[in-house]
Amino acid sequence: MTKQLQAKVLVLGTSNCLLTGGVKQALVQHFGASNVTNISLGGASGTFLALFRFIEGVDFTSYDYVFLDSIVNEQWQFREGGSLNHLKNVATVLYSCLPPGVTYIYLGFCSSPRFHRADPVEQMHRSLCNGAGLNFISFRELLVEFSLLHGYQQKDLFPLADASHFKPALIGKLISCLCTALPSLHKKSTPALVDRDMFFTQDLKPFAATRVTHTTSLRTQEYGIFTTKSCLVPEIGCLLGFDFAVLDTEAFLHVTAEGRSFSKALHFKADRPWMKIAGFYNETMTGPGSCIRIACQADANDPTERTEATSPLKEPLSGEARLASFFFSRVPVSELSKLYRVADLQVEPALADLHDKLASFMEDHLAEMMDILAIN
Known part of the structure; x- marks a missing residue:
């Protein structure tokens, strides 16, 4: 060979x-x-x-x-x-x-x-x-x-x-x-x-009462199951995005961060445990008081980001989200990019x-x- x-x-x-x-x-x-x-x-x-x-x-x-x-x-x-x-x-x-x-x-x-x-x-x-x-x-x-x-x-x-x-x-x-x-x-x-030390992940699974593991031909991943009104407290940093599974995920994430408040759509028509990642469309800095809440509807007062390949479903949704990890950079990516x-x-x-x-x-x-x- x-x-x-x-x-x-x-x-x-x-x-x-x-x-x-x-x-x-x-x-x-x-x-x-x-x-x-x-x-x-x-x-x-x-x-x-x-x-x-x-x-x-x-x-x-x-x-x-x-x-x-x-x-x-x-x-x-x-x-x-x-x-x-x-x-x-x-x-x-x-x-x-x-x-x-x-x-x-x-x-x-x-x-x-x-x-x-x-x-x-x-x-x-x-x-x-x-x-x-x-x-x-x-x-x-x-x-x-x-x-x-x-x-x-x-x-x-x-x-x-x-x-x-x-x-x-x-x-x-x-x-x-x-x-x-x-x-x-x-x-x-x-x-x-830019070194890998400039980033970190926040494992969300320990905050879920129930977990599920999905396997595809490419990856095996465990997720925490979060339901309506669950509130996740993100660590402090520049929140880039997250891992999630589309199967049975029919929810919005209401994100409250420093200087930003918006909803992220997470709803799909899926019958397979497809694994996805989602990034935020704008720089999102988290700090004391930041929270991410699971909801069955978008917040009418805030803008909504569509996650790639989202299929609109009839609202209100089930309000369930299967999440694995948040991904952060320690400093704003706008600053890291200057390197x-x-x-x-x-x-x-x-x-x-x-x-x-x-x-x-x-x-x-x-x-x-x-x-x-x-x-x-």
């Missing part, structure tokens, strides 16, 4: 990295199932997911390649009123945490409404990745060029009634080609600028060559591409 096939791979993305026939399958076929650790989560911000797993202690240095993906869900989040400035601060902190010696690959997907041009979320990640020495690959650009060259429309590239995912088989082909070029990509060479420094290493030239290679691959396999695009 070659050194390339023995390489260890970590995937921290969204549903785009989980769909059958797409990223997940292509990486497993190339590296072998035992060499690929995929802890992606659908319907969640990949930026917050990667940061939270870093805080939990995932050792990025034990992998040769780390794949990241977050743009699509953050484009929806931004449309729902999320603060791009706060998201940029969190992304900046994440990229500043990543240790050197690893090849990081950011998969630049997009939602259907954001197909024809780079929106602020894509521009932000691309700029930060280039500055931090991460390899940003724009599948959006590749597919825009391909569709213009061959007369395809935007709708041809996405499955029917799905505005969040390129056709998985199409992406799977491109990832297979990408895998052969991975040794030519840059490893991150600059040291991490970010642009690396001397320029990754764009090599990525231009990769872009050309992927474009040529699509032309060389045009018949296969056309067959995939012909399927709804």
Whole structure:
């Protein structure tokens, strides 16, 4: 077995990295199932997911390649009123945490409404990745060029009634080609600028009278079950977000923090124990007197943040929430983000060559591409 096939791979993305026939399958076929650790989560911000797993202690240095993906869900989040400035601060902190010696690959997907041009979320990640020495690959650009060259429309590239995912088989082909070029990509060479000690978690399970454990193919997680009027007292810090399970979670979190009061929607139509993470759309500092209350309705006097992939249910809800942990930084992320420094290493030239290679691959396999695009 070659050194390339023995390489260890970590995937921290969204549903785009989980769909059958797409990223997940292509990486497993190339590296072998035992060499690929995929802890992606659908319907969640990949930026917050990667940061939270870093805080939990995932050792990025034990992998040769780390794949990241977050743009699509953050484009929806931004449309729902999320603060791009706060998201940029969190992304900046994440990229500043990543240790050197690893090849990081950011998969630049997009939602259907954001197909024809780079929106602020894509521009932000691309700029930060280039500055931090991460390899940003724009599948959006590749597919825009391909569709213009061959007369395809935007709708041809996405499955029917799905505005969040390129056709998985199409992406799977491109990832297979990408895998052969991975040794030519840059490893991150600059040291991490933010240490794991700058973060901490608050385990919520001891505060619950009842607990439940859910298991999926990706993770086993225990949750505390909290019901209406339960009040959680957060520790003092910058509250970034939390882990929760969607099964039987039909509630709002009423958050009272320093200078902020808002509701967070947590209700889904789910029949599986899907595990989620949620990040807050704005910087949320907790202090003495802060509290987070479980409720069956949103507070009419406060703004409400929609959690990614929330499915509105008829209110009032059951008022039950299954929560595991809160994630904090010890100081505001707006302050931590100031530690970010642009690396001397320029990754764009090599990525231009990769872009050309992927474009040529699509032309060389045009018949296969056309067959995939012909399927709804």
